[in-house]
Amino acid sequence: MLKNFSLKSLFACLVLLVILLILPPILPRFYTYIFSSIFVTALLAMSLNMVVGHGGLFQFHHGAFYGVGAYAFALLLYKAHMPMWFGFIVAPVIAAFTGFVIGWFCVRSTSLYFGMLQISLGSLLWAIVFRWYSLTNGDDGIHGVPIPSSISSSSNAYYFILFFFVLCLVVMYLIHRSPFGMTLQAIRDNPARCSAVGINVRRHQLMAIVIATFFAGVAGVLFVVLEKSVFPDLLFWVLSLEIFIMCLLGGWFTFAGPILGAAITVALRTFAGIYTEYWTLILGVLLILLIFFLPEGVMGFFVRKFGKRGGEEDALGRGEHAEG
Amino acid sequence: MTYDLSAIGSQFFVGLSRSMILFIVTAGLSIVLGVLRVPNVAHGSLYMIGAFSAFSITKLVPGATGFWLALLVAPLVVALVSFIAERALFCHLYQREHLMLLLFTFALSLILGDLVKITWGAEYKSIMAPKFFDGSVSILGASIPRYNFFLLIIGPLVAVGLWLLTNKTKLGKIARAAAVDREMVGAVGINVSWVFAFAFVFGCFMGGLGGALMAPTISITLGMDHNIVIEGFLIVTIGGLGNMWGAMVGSLIFGLTQAFGVLFWPQFAIVFPYTAVVIVLLLRPRGILKSVW
Numbered sequence: 001m002l003k004n005f006s007l008k009s010l011f012a013c014l015v016l017l018v019i020l021l022i023l024p025p026i027l028p029r030f031y032t033y034i035f036s037s038i039f040v041t042a043l044l045a046m047s048l049n050m051v052v053g054h055g056g057l058f059q060f061h062h063g064a065f066y067g068v069g070a071y072a073f074a075l076l077l078y079k080a081h082m083p084m085w086f087g088f089i090v091a092p093v094i095a096a097f098t099g100f101v102i103g104w105f106c107v108r109s110t111s112l113y114f115g116m117l118q119i120s121l122g123s124l125l126w127a128i129v130f131r132w133y134s135l136t137n138g139d140d141g142i143h144g145v146p147i148p149s150s151i152s153s154s155s156n157a158y159y160f161i162l163f164f165f166v167l168c169l170v171v172m173y174l175i176h177r178s179p180f181g182m183t184l185q186a187i188r189d190n191p192a193r194c195s196a197v198g199i200n201v202r203r204h205q206l207m208a209i210v211i212a213t214f215f216a217g218v219a220g221v222l223f224v225v226l227e228k229s230v231f232p233d234l235l236f237w238v239l240s241l242e243i244f245i246m247c248l249l250g251g252w253f254t255f256a257g258p259i260l261g262a263a264i265t266v267a268l269r270t271f272a273g274i275y276t277e278y279w280t281l282i283l284g285v286l287l288i289l290l291i292f293f294l295p296e297g298v299m300g301f302f303v304r305k306f307g308k309r310g311g312e313e314d315a316l317g318r319g320e321h322a323e324g
Numbered sequence: 325m326t327y328d329l330s331a332i333g334s335q336f337f338v339g340l341s342r343s344m345i346l347f348i349v350t351a352g353l354s355i356v357l358g359v360l361r362v363p364n365v366a367h368g369s370l371y372m373i374g375a376f377s378a379f380s381i382t383k384l385v386p387g388a389t390g391f392w393l394a395l396l397v398a399p400l401v402v403a404l405v406s407f408i409a410e411r412a413l414f415c416h417l418y419q420r421e422h423l424m425l426l427l428f429t430f431a432l433s434l435i436l437g438d439l440v441k442i443t444w445g446a447e448y449k450s451i452m453a454p455k456f457f458d459g460s461v462s463i464l465g466a467s468i469p470r471y472n473f474f475l476l477i478i479g480p481l482v483a484v485g486l487w488l489l490t491n492k493t494k495l496g497k498i499a500r501a502a503a504v505d506r507e508m509v510g511a512v513g514i515n516v517s518w519v520f521a522f523a524f525v526f527g528c529f530m531g532g533l534g535g536a537l538m539a540p541t542i543s544i545t546l547g548m549d550h551n552i553v554i555e556g557f558l559i560v561t562i563g564g565l566g567n568m569w570g571a572m573v574g575s576l577i578f579g580l581t582q583a584f585g586v587l588f589w590p591q592f593a594i595v596f597p598y599t600a601v602v603i604v605l606l607l608r609p610r611g612i613l614k615s616v617w
Contacts, residue, residue, distance in 0.1 A: 058423075109609045112363065112422070116561040117605050123554055124598040131592050237554055241365070241430050248427055278442065284434030288413065291428050295420070 020162060024155035033226075036158045038266045039165040040222045045246040045258035046172060047215035052244070053252040054176065055208045056188030057107075058115035061122030062243055064102075065213040067235030069095035069220025071129060071136060074145045074230045079135070084148050088221055095217025096210050098125070103209035107202045119237055126235040141231030145224055152228070161222050168215055175211060176255055184208050245287060251297025260299050332587065333466025339583020340576075341472035344479025345538050347575035349552060350559045351486055351568055352530025358503045358566025359523035361422065365429040366409075368553030369436035370402045370528045374535025375544045376440055377401040379449045388454035395536050402532025405436070407525045414524065415517055437549060446546055453540040471540060478537065482530075486568055499523050503566060555597070562604040564611030573612050577604065 024032045048062040073091035076082040082090075102121045106114050129136050136142065151160045175181050187194045187201050195201045224230060233239060246265050250257030265283070272279035294301050349371055356364045378394035385393055409432055417428055457471040490496035502509045502519045510516045534552075542548070559578050563570025578597045585596030604612065 105606060112565070113561070113609055116557060117602075117609065119554065120558050120561070120598060120601045120605060123558070124595065124602055127595045127598050128592075131594060133591070236550070238550055241427075245427065245430070278438045280434040281438035284431040284438070287431035287434070288428065291417065291420075291424055291431070292413075295424060 017166065021159075024158050029154050032154050032158050034266065034270055036154075036161045036226050037270075038263045039161050040219055040226055041243075041246070041266050042259040042262035043165050043168055043222065044216055044219040045243050045250070045262040046169065046256075047212045047219060048243050049247045049252070049258045050172065050176070050212040050215070051205075051208050053247055053254075053257075054181065054188060055184050055205060055212075056191075057205060057209070058111055059118065059209070059212070060115035060244075061118045061237055061240045062212070062216055063237070063240035064122030064125050064235045065095045065099050065216040066220045066223070066239075067129065067230075067232070068098045068125065069217025070224050070230045070234055071142075071220075072217070073221040073224050074142050075135070077147070078142055078145050091221050092214050092217030095220060096214035099213025099216075100206070100210050103206045103213070107205045107209070122235065122240070123237065126232060126237075129235055130232040136232070139232055141229055143229040145228045145230070147225055147228055151225060157226055160225060164218065164222060168218055172215065173255065180204070180207070245283075248287070248297055249290060251300030251303070254297070254299045254303055257297050257299035261297065264298070330466050333464060334468050335583050335587045336580070337463060337466055337468040337476065338472055339580045341468070341475040341479075342583065343575045343579025344475045344482075345534050346555065346559060346579050347479055347572050348482050348537065349531050349534030350556045350563075350571040350575055351482070352527040352534070353556045354527075354560045354563070354566055354568055354571040355499075355523055355530070356527035357560055358568075359499050360418075360425075360520050361503075362425040362429060363557060364524075364527065365426065365553060366432040366436060367429075367528065367531045367556060368549030368551075369433045369440070370406060370531040371535040371538075371552050372440055372544075372546075372549040373405060373436065374398045374402045374532030375539040375542075375548065376444045376449065376535075377532070378536040378539045379444070379451055379544055382451050388456060391451070391454045391540075394451075394539075395533070398536040399529045399532035402535070403525050403529040406528035407521070410521050410524045415521060418517070418520065433549065433553075437546065441546055449544040451539045451544070457540075475537065482533075483568075483572060490568065495522065558598070558601045562601050562608075562611055564613035564615040566615055567611070567613045570611055570613040570615070577601075 020035070023035065027035075044062075044066050048059060051057045051059045051062075069091045072094040073087045076087035076090060077084065102118060105121065106118045109117055130139055132138065147157075151157055183194070183199060183204055187199065187204055191201050220234070223234070242265065246261035247258045248261065249264050250259065250261030268283060268286070269279055272282050276282075290297070296304065349367070353364060353367050356362060356367070375398075377398035381394040381397055382390040384390065414425075414428065414432075417425055453471045457469075457474060460467045460469050461473045462468075463473075490500055498509065498514055498519055499522065502514075502516055502523075506516050509519070555578060559574035560566075560571055561574075562577060563572070563574030577600055581596045581600040582593060585593035589596075
């Protein structure tokens with residue numbers, strides 16, 4: 001399964017990982033926080049890319065599942081006083097279950113109709129969370145979620161998030177390279193032919209949605225670990241389109257592109273946000289430039305320009321490079 | 325709990341009048357969807373610009389004249405903005421895939437949102453409807469504010485006007501033909517790019533008109549674009565993509581379920597229209613009326 005994954009890329013990944021491991025003691029706390037935030041966002045973008053980039057589905061409201069994971073985790077800890085590990089296991093499962101239910105309805109239609117049905121179902125979730133004051137505190141959100149003290153400090157949270165980020169990445173990569181992942185990409189490229197050779201297209205798509213929403217749920221949990229709060233904006237459609245942009249920024253068809261896209265977006269929001277309150281203007285201009293000049297994304301551009309030998313597999317190594 | 329009939333009646337008419345504004349906004353969205361095949365995420369921003377422009381115009385020209393002028397000029401401001409965006413940027417992208425066009429309109433909405441913030445600031449704004457609209461009218465024993473009554477008249481007028489434009493004029497027929505088969509329209513010697521430009525600008529004009537009409541009934545604020553655009557998408561989807569009468573049906577469903585939601589369960593009023601949309605989409609995934617796609 002890993003035969004295409006060259007030693008050089010593996011080495012680059014390990015070097016990067018070591019760099020990331022020694023960062024917290026030498027970096028100011030603020031940057032530790034930014035990096036943790038990038039990992040959470042990157043995991044979310046990666047999970048979206050599983051269905052959008054590799055699955056070719058119009059998953060327009062992926063943020064809803066991120067929000068469900070985050071809310072499930074926060075409520076389990078805050079209202080039900082469950083132990084942390086229990087919440088950590090159950091919340092992504094709830095997100096995946098939500099993904100299953102919504103996906104089950106969505107895969108019956110295609111392209112834009114798929115997207116629209118998902119937006120409406122996701123918005124329904126948003127509206128409920130936004131209004132159900134007695135459970136979710138409505139638009140105020142929940143603040144001060146009791147995270148165990150062992151992982152609540154910023155550098156411990158960093159290691160915790162990094163560990164699960166890397167773990168999820170490895171699992172996602174294995175899924176991406178597995179027969180299932182390959183079938184999914186084949187369905188993206190030619191659904192009619194796939195169904196002609198006997199592949200159950202809808203079942204594969206639904207399966208991809210469930211897996212992707214599970215990882216979105218994990219990202220939601222990690223968000224709560226980092227921020228210790230949740231608010232309804234996590235389920236709002238604007239966030240979903242932002243994640244979409246991250247995938248575009250990094251490159252749809254590469255594996256690690258969304259990591260780069262998430263890093264660019266988070267960094268832009270943070271650092272442009274210091275100098276100007278109009279950072280979305282900058283993001284919008286950047287996006288338009290990208291659509292005009294680099295439609296395959298930053299990572300896609302690099303892969304095309306320099307990655308002739310290794311093909312797509314090289315993207316992982318190069319991607320982690322570019323991020324560091 | 326008991327509800328007296330007149331409360332239900334007036335809530336019905338208020339919901340109906342809100343449906344009319346939704347119809348005007350979503351008809352514009354539907355035109356862009358039908359002809360260009362692009363879900364225009366920036367439509368909400370243009371609606372917001374319509375409302376803010378109406379505010380500025382009523383500030384410049386006080387009194388009732390200012391209000392009527394605003395209804396006329398604000399949509400034109402929006403049309404100008406959309407014309408510039410279309411000719412400068414959007415028209416070069418028509419060959420690209422749908423997802424790119426969608427992301428372009430999202431980028432446009434990000435930019436326009438911040439431009440509105442730069443131009444008008446982040447404070448809440450409000451417009452007073454002219455004195456003429458003070459008080460209320462009673463229809464069948466239900467009393468409704470005069471301004472809502474005015475909207476109830478405007479909505480059907482706009483619908484009839486749109487129908488005449490798309491079915492009885494040459495331009496409308498060309499636009500409808502381009503929606504069905506753009507290559508054929510190009511082959512008979514019509515400049516499809518300009519047909520698209522016209523459809524886009526006209527659709528955005530409708531969004532601006534909706535914003536200006538809505539302005540006296542709400543507080544004008546940043547972020548009003550986000551809600552309308554999601555509502556608009558859902559409405560055109562349940563109505564049938566690109567179908568103008570579908571936009572009407574969808575708006576009625578959305579506006580009325582919301583109005584009755586307010587009456588029966590105020591806390592969860594916004595859940596009602598979304599639930600209605602989900603039910604419709606589960607029963608008829610391609611919308612109630614025939615879509616042009």
